[in-house]
Every structure is written in C-alpha cells, then in structure tokens.
Amino acid sequence: MPKAEISNRIRRLRFDRGEMTQEELANRVGCTRQTIIAVEAGKYVPSLSLAFRIAGVFGVPVEEVFQYKE
Amino acid sequence: MTPLQKRAWLGLGVGVGMSLAILAVFIARGVTSFDDDLVLRAIAYVLCVGGLLVYGVTLRIKRRKPGRSEVLIDERDKEIVRKATMAQLWAVLLSLFIWAIALTEVYWGQKSIPIVFVYLIAISGLIVSILAQAIGILIGYRRMR
Numbered sequence: 001m002p003k004a005e006i007s008n009r010i011r012r013l014r015f016d017r018g019e020m021t022q023e024e025l026a027n028r029v030g031c032t033r034q035t036i037i038a039v040e041a042g043k044y045v046p047s048l049s050l051a052f053r054i055a056g057v058f059g060v061p062v063e064e065v066f067q068y069k070e
Numbered sequence: 071m072t073p074l075q076k077r078a079w080l081g082l083g084v085g086v087g088m089s090l091a092i093l094a095v096f097i098a099r100g101v102t103s104f105d106d107d108l109v110l111r112a113i114a115y116v117l118c119v120g121g122l123l124v125y126g127v128t129l130r131i132k133r134r135k136p137g138r139s140e141v142l143i144d145e146r147d148k149e150i151v152r153k154a155t156m157a158q159l160w161a162v163l164l165s166l167f168i169w170a171i172a173l174t175e176v177y178w179g180q181k182s183i184p185i186v187f188v189y190l191i192a193i194s195g196l197i198v199s200i201l202a203q204a205i206g207i208l209i210g211y212r213r214m215r
Contacts, residue, residue, distance in 0.1 A: 031144035034072050034211075038146060044214045047145050 005069045010040045013058045013065065029053040074147045075211050080128045081204035088121035089197050104186035111189075118193055125200055146214060154206030161202035162195055169194070 014020040022040070026033045031050060038044035039054075046054070055062040092114060099110040169191050177183045 032072050032142070032147070035144050035146040038214050044146050050145060 005042075006045050007042060007067045007069060008039065008065055009067075010036070010054065010065060013060070017058065025054070025057060028057045072147060072211070073142045074151070074207060077128055078204040078207035078211075081125060081200050082208070084121055084125050084128065085197050085201040085204060088117060088200070091117050092193055092197075101186060104189070105184070114189060114193065118196060121200075122196060150207055150210035150214065153210055154203050157206035157209075158199055158202040162199050165194055165198045166191070 010025075014022070014025060022036045023033045026036045029036075029050060030053065035044065035046075035050075039046050039050075051062050051066055055065045058065065095110065095113050095117065096104075099107055099113075104110055104114075169187070173183050173187055
C-alpha cells in the first residue's frame with residue numbers, strides 16, 4: 001500500500017482569519033495547542049472528528065483544510 | 071509542554087530516583103544480607119511502596135493555569151499513551167524473561183534461587199514499568215512534534 005500524505009492549509013486559514021492564534025483554534029476545537037502545532041507541521045494526522053471541527057471553525061468544507069496525496 | 075509530557079518527566083524522575091535509592095541501599099548494606107537484615111528489607115519496602123504511591127499521585131495531578139480553560143488531554147495524547155503502554159508491556163515482559171533466563175542459568179546447579187530475587191524482580195518490574203511508560207510518552211511526543 002503506498003504511503004499516503006495528508007497536507008493542510010491551517011496556517012493559511014488562520015492567517016486569513018486575522019492571524020487567529022494556535023491557542024485560540026485549539027480552545028475552539030477542544031484540543032491542546034501542541035496538537036494544533038503537530039497537525040500544522042504534518043507530524044500528526046487528526047481524527048475525522050477533529051478534522052471536521054477544525055474545518056467548522058474556519059467555516060469551510062473539510063477538503064479545503066486537508067488534502068490527501070498518494 | 072503538555073500536561074502529559076510533564077507527567078512523563080515526573081515519572082522518569084520517580085523511576086530514576088527509585089532505582090538509584092534502592093541501588094544505594096543494597097550497595098550500602100549488601101545484597102547478601104537481605105535475608106538477615108530487617109532494616110534493609112524495611113527500607114526496600116518503603117522505597118517501593120513510596121515510589122509507587124508518588125507515581126500514583128502524579129497520575130492524578132491535573133494542573134490548570136489560572137484563568138485558562140484549555141483542554142489538558144486530547145486525542146493525540148491518548149494515542150501517545152496507548153503506544154507507550156504497549157512499549158511498557160513489552161519492556162516489563164522482556165525484563166521478566168531476562169531475570170528468568172539469568173537466574174535459571176546462574177542457579178541451575180543449586181536447584182533453588184535465593185529469596186532476595188523475588189523482591190528484586192518485583193522492584194525491577196515496577197521500575198521498568200514506570201521508566202518504559204515515561205520514555206515511551208516522551209519519544210511519542212518527539213516523533214509527533
């Protein structure tokens with residue numbers, strides 16, 4: 001099975017929303033700031049539930065936040 | 071640093087501290103005197119039970135900065151703990167097998183093992199368990215940073 005990579009645009013989306021801080025995003029989605037840092041850096045792939053919550057905060061579909069590359 | 075990471079460092083400290091304290095006690099009073107030396111046995115018991123209690127208390131600590139409502143443990147922390155627990159299980163099993171093989175080979179001729187080793191196995195199992203979980207958590211965070 002080829003290794004899949006999931007990239008994300010969280011940094012960009014935070015910037016577009018008036019430089020929302022990682023801490024603010026973490027508090028709004030219910031995770032730690034360190035998890036947001038890890039997700040942004042591509043070191044941790046969030047669960048579907050967390051991915052949807054993040055997309056919900058930005059008000060965009062989940063595929064606009066996360067992209068799947070094979 | 072997440073609360074779980076802080077707890078892991080504390081666990082590492084407790085494990086290393088317990089190991090050094092027990093090692094120092096056995097070196098100071100002599101392993102061979104374990105059967106006759108009630109003080110040595112009492113110190114070993116106190117260190118083991120004390121270390122276990124301190125570790126147990128650290129598991130319950132939930133510090134929160136005043137005025138903040140942030141999440142303390144999330145799905146990534148739980149995933150790291152799950153993997154660290156597997157590492158802990160394997161480390162304890164490995165330590166038990168090492169003890170079993172070493173004692174069997176050394177005392178094969180005598181067909182019996184000194185009773186002190188029962189305590190040493192229990193103590194080492196406890197220390198390995200605490201250290202393996204703490205190290206597993208810290209490695210997990212390093213990989214997912």
